[in-house]
Amino acid sequence: MTVGEIRVDKENYDNFPVGMRVLAVDDDLICLKLLETMLSKCQYQVTATSEARVALNMLRENKDRFDLVISDVHMPDMDGFKLLELVGLEMDLPVIMLSANNDAKLVMKGVSHGACDYLVKPVRLEELGNIWQHVIRKKKSGSRKQNNQSVDKGKDNQTSGEVNGSPSTVNRDHQNGKCNRKRKEDEDESEDNGNDSDDPATQKKPRVVWSVELHRKFVAAVNQLGYEKEAVPKKILDLMNVGGLTRENVASHLQKYRLYLKKLPQQANMAAPLGVRDTAFMRLGSLDGGLRDYRTLAGLGRLRNTALSSSPYTMLGRLNSPTSNINLHNITQPSHTPHQNSALARMHPVLSPSSQNPSLFQGTPSSFDASINDSRIFTGANAFTDTSNFLNSTQQSSMMLHGNSVGFRNQSSQNMASFNQEPSNGGSIIGSSNLMEPNSLLSTEPFMNCARENNWTNGHYLVNNSIENMALVSLEDARGNVNERLGGERGQNYGHTLNNNSNMLGSMNTTTTHVPANNGIVSPFNRSLDQNIGILNQKMDMFLNGGLTGGGSTPMQQINDNGNSVIESRARTSENLFLEQHKLQGGFAPQSYDSLDDLVNAVFKRGDETTPNFDCGLDEFSFGQDL
């Protein structure tokens, strides 16, 4: 845009809505022509294209080039709803859907995907005359969000420090227990923040969503620099050359990445079913559609596919830097023992919470389930090698952390105890932690998810339908365990949990979980770990979905672009969550961790102590993993 053009636009803007810049997309040339003419008649500045890809490129080139997008629903090169999501996610522009079909279902779909309006063809001039209202409305709500954000930021800084990107939202929600609000706020925040980073000096930075593309750039930069020595955040950042990314973002992501990579070799030994992974990703891809539905998921226990899909997003939003710190800690823990590492590694593969939560992913392809069913323990190697896995896990864990922190903070130490298990055992903890949390956590389900994630850290990746079942089962178990736990000792709880989890895993498709007597932590632990992992993932998913309301849509959208990225985000969140849990557990004693960092540290410390035992356990565990 030349200066002259800009000036002209500005002038027009004084007369808003005159000169409002509209991008019209419709594959039907007649309709497009008509639309273009009508919009011109309304005195808007129109750019018309019949290809969605072209439209996207134009929008990406310059986000400020348009004020409003009007798009047809049925297009050959890209689904109108997909375009809608992407535009809303990446550019946060109002989008109006157009269709010859006025089926209420489609209208609902449009609205749930974030459309500002839905017009039925043939469009009348009068209808187009008022579309400028959407621009104003969006602007207004956008500025409101900004205000909230700054307010939140202030609050957040006081309370949780750099726990997560939108801590304020979380805290607030947490305090209010308003998941919906949180979700919306998070969503808004995520959308607003997008990949922008405010002043690095401020504590509250907008979340950076590590989309697949972004992560790829990151990996490319790291490889180019040399992972071992030269890949320092500053240099990576320079190489990536992505606007709005700070060194801190890169640093935290690098941490996660390193942990992820560490786990890989361990897992490499295990047969990692590629199919599963792929399907997992596919699943994530299928989540795209569900993204919008995420909003409806408001609460806990509402694990739906859409929720799942959205959870990664939310996770993404949340998982940014703050969680990454935590993850890092947790991840390093395994270093204590090789087993731990593997356990953690396993964690990642497990991730794809999306895959894990069948209930959540109703929409996911069935093939995915089929492949997953085998309770194949996803070795870390496979999972990790997958960028998306990595991203997912980190995201998930962060999510977990985030979510857990919210829940945990309020919860008793019990939860902590359960988590502790994890670090020490190098992964077995997850199961137990699940139990602990359910009630406190957003809801049982979310908790379950967290629990699953814990299991997940064990490195067992249960991808498949069974996950669903497991999720359900584990939920039940968790519930049961929680009760027990609440009464009993931690150790017992752990064992118990583990047992439960193992049971669940064993009978993936059965919902009956029998709770074996509390055994020593180690043995049941191993089994449960495997199982738990799967469950954990599922739970994670559920947790993520339920807990992390808000902020979901934005990240998810980005991810939707690549099914993988969705997974990644989810994985990440679960990872984060997991880490969080670990931290909590590490305490063994109820502690209120104000920041995830503390938790992580605590967890790590624990891990050191308990390592020896777990090693044994892990061995068994890993053995058992290979299904």
Place this chain on the structure above:
Amino acid sequence: MQKQLAKMKQSLFDQGYLDEQFIQLEDLQDDANPNFVEEVVTLYYRDSVRLVQNIEQALEKNPLDFSKLEGYMHQFKGSSSSFGAKKVKTECTQFREYCRAGNAEGCKRTFQELKKEYATLKKKLEVYFQLARQAGPVEKACRPK
């Protein structure tokens, strides 16, 4: 001339060939776009030829791929209704109904009707535009604002 044109237009409306959308298009016609309506209609007939061919080919397959046909028809309906081709639009809707019901015979029959309407409208509009062009400049001036 004017009267003739007006009469013709009126009859097209009365007979149900065109609907309100056509008037919308005419409203868009102005000095900047003097022949807007004609352009649109020409574009339509040019663009839809391909679509009609696709549908015909698809109708020859056995068994019929109803979802694909429905997709084509959705598009066809969209274009037709955008300039007010009322009868064509009606046939499109009917066609889609048959698609949804899985009624192959119904689809084929409807499509024949559709093609007839489509061709008839084309001829009528050709005449109309010819008349309009002849009466054009004067018409503008006489048109009550």
